[in-house]
Amino acid sequence: MLQQTRVEAVIPYYNSFLGRFPDIESLAEAPEPDVLTAWSGLGYYSRARNLQRAAKQITSRGFPGTFEELKELAGIGPYTAAAVASIALGLPYAAVDGNVIRVVSRLLNDSGEISSPLTIRRLQTEAQRLLDPRRPGDFNQAMMELGATVCTPRSPKCPVCPVARMCAAKAGGTESQLPVKLKRNVTRDVTVNLALLTGRNENRGRVFLIRRAAEERRLAGFWELPAKESFPGWKGRVAGQVAHQIVNDRFRITVWKGAAPPSLPAGAWFALDEVAGIPLSTVARKALAFAWHHTARHVPN
């Protein structure tokens, strides 16, 4: 009932529906018009039909005991299956909806574009990793509540947030920039040349990064590799090429690696294990991962 509908609007329907169909059997056996009548006013009638279909499935095969069995019920997708599995059955599945995606992207300071399936999959994996397997139902409800009441889309209430101490976006001052969601448009190719500058002496093994200005429209405050064009005459060698898509922009990125020139713009040197603790643009993360060691393992998220 709560899909696409506010809690306050649902409560009277929920009570009268349960009054009319107090258990799974009475719902399964009811004529469909009776079910639709009890639902009328709530809209989205496919939910009522699915609910009754699910009641029939349960009366014939028993109540599901696993995540997979829950997903076989009519109208139940991965999110609802995970919510029921964790809350009703105590099974360790993260229930990931738009609110949770937002919270996780901020907790990890993930600058991935959230309509990209890759980003969603990565954030789902991270939500599953964060899940407390001893209390999965409480964990999921806490995440939902956090997203609905504290870590809201606009103006997240960081000063009163119970997980502020472990939030990378708050630490990096990027919470209001995340999650990144861009408008779809015609795809265009963008060629980018980045400089992966290696250091000498005390900066040996470090990489030079610059920070996007606070007034930038996108990813303000995020660190990234400088453009090769910033160093006229600098000689580097091609370390690799990576592709990255941000909604309508298809980036072809060539990473040039070489010793840093004597004169550098404002920026800072980072050891690779320090990179995990700073807000790093996804392009920079990909470019570093590929160009530095040809493997993502060395550049933590």
Ligand code: SF4
């Ligand atoms: S500290 Fe702020 S951005 Fe981070 S989870 Fe809490 S409310 Fe969200």
